[in-house]
């Protein structure tokens with residue numbers, strides 16, 4: 001099971017774009033743990049065109065061994081064309097991705113993200129605008145705007161006709177947000193509707209989850225978001241499972257805590273300690289999943305303020321989980 005993107009043959013899982021989570025540090029971690037590709041956090045086409053420096057910072061190339069894409073959001077074809085040309089020239093990504101899935105009111109309320117699924121024709125025109133930048137174009141969508149309008153196959157066809165080379169589908173509609181179980185049959189409808197690779201997405205936490213989704217839908221690969229946070233080893237596990245190879249050994253707790261500290265350090269270098277540690281609170285909570293004292297540890301994660309707090313948290317995790325410290 002493989003698929004083509006930007007002239008490469010890929011297997012298994014890419015890192016799903018996640019605003020506030022898949023920053024440069026996380027993308028580099030995913031890349032070095034075997035992600036087939038990484039994608040930037042969503043970036044506003046309008047803000048880029050207006051010269052917003054923070055938006056440009058979001059675009060920094062992962063510069064790893066896997067492919068790198070920049071995801072744009074917006075609803076105006078002219079602005080989209082200008083933003084696509086700008087990032088292609090400035091950052092040299094391997095591909096550009098169009099966000100057709102964001103449910104957040106400040107995005108969808110302005111006609112972008114998942115709101116675009118109500119107008120497949122406009123989705124197509126936006127893809128056409130991005131294609132002009134001369135890079136492969138991918139789209140990431142939901143199953144529909146709401147559960148009464150599950151039109152992902154129609155939107156996918158409009159995008160492919162306009163030049164999209166790959167379609168990723170998060171198996172929920174906008175109104176379902178992030179929690180109810182995904183609907184593999186809706187991803188399968190998209191697989192049937194287009195002749196480009198389709199990637200399935202949603203709730204993949206193990207290599208078995210990835211294989212099950214691929215078998216249930218016929219999708220060519222998967223995108224992993226939350227499941228890879230604090231557990232980037234999942235990429236190598238999925239890669240092995242897809243190739244029919246034995247899974248690599250699970251990481252030790254020491255390895256996981258060393259990665260937590262390395263991630264915090266890389267984030268501090270990238271965006272300064274204050275911003276980095278604020279964002280690290282969310283990242284650290286993922287590392288605490290399934291540990292002894294997880295509730296207390298997640299509580300401590302919310303208090304991370306300086307880099308040394310990450311080291312202290314890691315040391316406490318190791319102590320609690322080797323029985324050297326009292327859980328209370």
Ligand SMILES: Cc1cc2nc3c(=O)[nH]c(=O)nc-3n(C[C@H](O)[C@H](O)[C@H](O)COP(=O)(O)O)c2cc1C
Nearest residue numbers: 016017018019041042140170202203204224225226
């Ligand atoms: C905090 C957060 C931020 C997200 N930001 C984006 C984004 O910028 N662009 C996008 O296409 N999807 C975004 N998503 C959706 C994810 O890419 C993915 O489709 C969704 O989380 C389901 O996959 P998962 O269960 O593997 O996390 C975001 C999800 C979360 C939880």
